[in-house]
Amino acid sequence: MAIVIPRPQLSFAEKLYFVEIFKGLALTIGHAFRTLTKVDTLETLDYPEVQPDLPQDYRSRHRLMQRPDGSPRCVACFMCSTACPARCIEIVAEESDNAHVEKRPKVFDIDLLLCIYCGLCVEACPCDAIRMDTKQAILVEDAREKFIIDKDSLLDWKPSDYPDHDEISQQAPGGLKHAAALAAFQSGDQH
Numbered sequence: 001m002a003i004v005i006p007r008p009q010l011s012f013a014e015k016l017y018f019v020e021i022f023k024g025l026a027l028t029i030g031h032a033f034r035t036l037t038k039v040d041t042l043e044t045l046d047y048p049e050v051q052p053d054l055p056q057d058y059r060s061r062h063r064l065m066q067r068p069d070g071s072p073r074c075v076a077c078f079m080c081s082t083a084c085p086a087r088c089i090e091i092v093a094e095e096s097d098n099a100h101v102e103k104r105p106k107v108f109d110i111d112l113l114l115c116i117y118c119g120l121c122v123e124a125c126p127c128d129a130i131r132m133d134t135k136q137a138i139l140v141e142d143a144r145e146k147f148i149i150d151k152d153s154l155l156d157w158k159p160s161d162y163p164d165h166d167e168i169s170q171q172a173p174g175g176l177k178h179a180a181a182l183a184a185f186q187s188g189d190q191h
């Protein structure tokens with residue numbers, strides 16, 4: 001059913017517009033004045049020396065998750081690259097040496113200059129192999145090709161940079177739960 005939204009009735013002063021424009025200007029100038037007279041209370045960072053502390057779920061640069069033996073959890077299913085609206089993920093698959101996994105990525109490149117940080121690749125992945133929780137959101141390089149990140153750089157992260165309750169991250173080499181996870185992985189209980 002259609003909802004009728006009544007058009008607001010403007011007073012004579014509002015119809016003139018000038019009054020409203022000056023009210024808006026007064027508000028803006030008031031905020032600017034308060035800001036300039038209380039500089040020490042401004043919430044600013046000494047950027048870029050001090051980087052902002054972004055929340056863990058902020059959609060930032062990607063990483064590839066690792067199995068307990070350090071190999072990528074990715075099974076080269078192409079779901080992420082198919083879902084990617086920017087077509088910026090390039091995957092080349094090869095046969096996996098893990099008896100429980102058919103394929104693994106030989107090449108896994110993401111062009112961060114094309115990426116629109118929509119997170120659809122993360123949503124599409126059936127095995128939690130790709131995440132965007134590195135908090136690396138301010139990327140600066142001196143050449144365009146340096147924005148194409150490969151499999152090795154996507155796998156280059158430390159469990160200590162992620163919360164203790166992040167089970168999958170802590171099962172990676174160097175993580176709090178790595179020893180138990182590696183034992184389960186080597187015994188075949190975990191793939």
Ligand code: SF4
Pocket residue numbers: 080083084085086087088089110114115116117118119120121122
């Ligand atoms: S965040 Fe979006 S645009 Fe970027 S790689 Fe993932 S699916 Fe593609």
Ligand code: SF4
Pocket residue numbers: 073074075076077078079080081091124125126127128129130
């Ligand atoms: S990251 Fe996930 S969705 Fe993308 S190819 Fe690997 S397993 Fe498939």
